[in-house]
Amino acid sequence: MAVPADEQPTLRGITLTRSFSDGGRARNVIDDVTLDLNRGEITLLMGPSGSGKSTMLAILSGLLQPDSGQVLAHENGDWIDVWRLSPREREQFRLRNCGFIFQGYNLFPALTARQQLEIVLRWGDGLPGREARKRADEMLGLLGLGGKENKKPAQLSGGEKQRVAIGRALIKKPRFCFADEPTSALDWGSGQVVIDLLQKAAHEYDSTIIVVSHDYRLLEHVDVSYHLEDGRLTETDVPVNRGFEPWRTGP
């Protein structure tokens, strides 16, 4: 499918529905939801616990199949129906396009900050060691972690660990970045650094970023915000755009 020149969205969820069995009865966690995510923007998806935010993230990112509906991703001038791809093709799609950030950092305890990033490039893109190392060091520098390349997770603070996790998600310069509660384990200072880094990624790499969170403080840092409750989506107001802020290099 060709893309109209004025088309803004790069990731579209169209009439998505997903139910789970709840005590023997099917419950719609996502109920006929349609939303568009735009390039270069951060979209915040909020809602109470169990409202289906994470399910929505999983469906949009190609990890969880919806019962019905489509997920269309814009890649190199074409729209790709993510859930029409074979599992192998979907894996390759994610490899080319997706970065993930989760609440729990999930860094390999045995590996240094540099290695956490290198592994993505080497295992994913088959990059040679030297090239991967160079790019990992560049990314760590951008994240304000210069000089901490050889530190293991146990030697890093919570904010630093989350920055390494962000670096791991962004090192491929992904078209789409999915973040699940990226700030909830952090103090607000570190949380602000995280959201600043995501803003920078949205602008710098023209990435489409979706953040799932129940942290209301993020509202003033995002471009679009949705509220999800009982499987239904409503758009919420975001404060007047705060404008683009440069990289911050400290927590």
Next chain:
Amino acid sequence: MNYSLATLWHERPRFLPGIGAVAFSAVLIALQCGLLLGLFKITSIPVDNSRAHVWVGSPEVLSVDLGRPIQMTYLSRVAGDPRVKEVEPYYQAFASWIKPDGTSELCIVIGTKLDNDSMGSVNQLSPEMRDALTEPNSIVVDKAELRRLGVKGVGDYAEINKVRVRIVGETTGLKSLAGPYVFCSRPTARLLLRAMTPQDHATYLLVRCHNPEDAPGLVEDINAEFGDRHDMSAFTAEKFSFRSRLHWLLKTRAGVALGYTALLGLLVGAVVTSQTLYAATTASAKEYAILLAMGIPRRKVTLTVLVQSFWVGLFGIALAYPIVHLLAYAGQLIEMTIPLPWELLVLSAVVTMVMSMIAGLVALRSVRRIEPMDLLR
């Protein structure tokens, strides 16, 4: 970057049981095989401690102690070959040893030429002993067998097949398995073994070649010429030694027992190693799940687990070797020979490495269970 090795080092306590299990298996296999080798080396003592290039005996003889008498006329057939320098008759048979207290014991009588150039006399017989053995009805036994034979040592008398014999010397290191070795001259042996060895017969013909390298060819020719007529069978000394050991290994089913023990050791090793790798992979499931979410192929994670199993195997084997040598040395202290030829060490290393890799394959079920979706629940 070697991720597997970095993880192994960082999580040493987690991987240690696996490494220990591999080491345990390797030690068990190497020592079991070594012990058995040591044990059955005893059966080929007469071959290993003498200097013949070729042994000619009764057709298809299974082991050196099971030779039946062959006709002395065969000697000329063998000696006629231009490659043969010398042929020497040799006597060996089981006999009944009557102790001074009247009880009996099975012994193996070995009667050989006693000259300095003798092929059959074992190396442990000193020139003095060989001199003494020229006296009729004199014998030499091993020091370690004296108690079993019910005698005190040199000067004592006993009876073999109802012939009174006198002990004139004691060897060391020739303890036997089936019955104590009794060394004597050929005339004494003929007398002691008269009932089972007819006149003009010998148990073996020992052959010395002009060129030792001719031995295999000579053996082939003798067997081709006389084997069909069931007159005699020839073996190079090396082959005959191996054949004797193998026969007893299989006949006593010790090989089967060894197989079971080794299998048990391998099973224990495999289970522990597999569980170690499984637990280690499960512990990193979330980290792997992120990589899978980002589209990194599952086979990369699979490969990591297999590489880990390789390292666990390698470290286990490295740990095992000093232990094996230490235990073999300890065995020596209690007069237990545990030979550890390099072939045996390589074999045990290969078997345990294969075990470790199989354990890695079994542990792969942990990789199959990793689901990126779990991170979002």
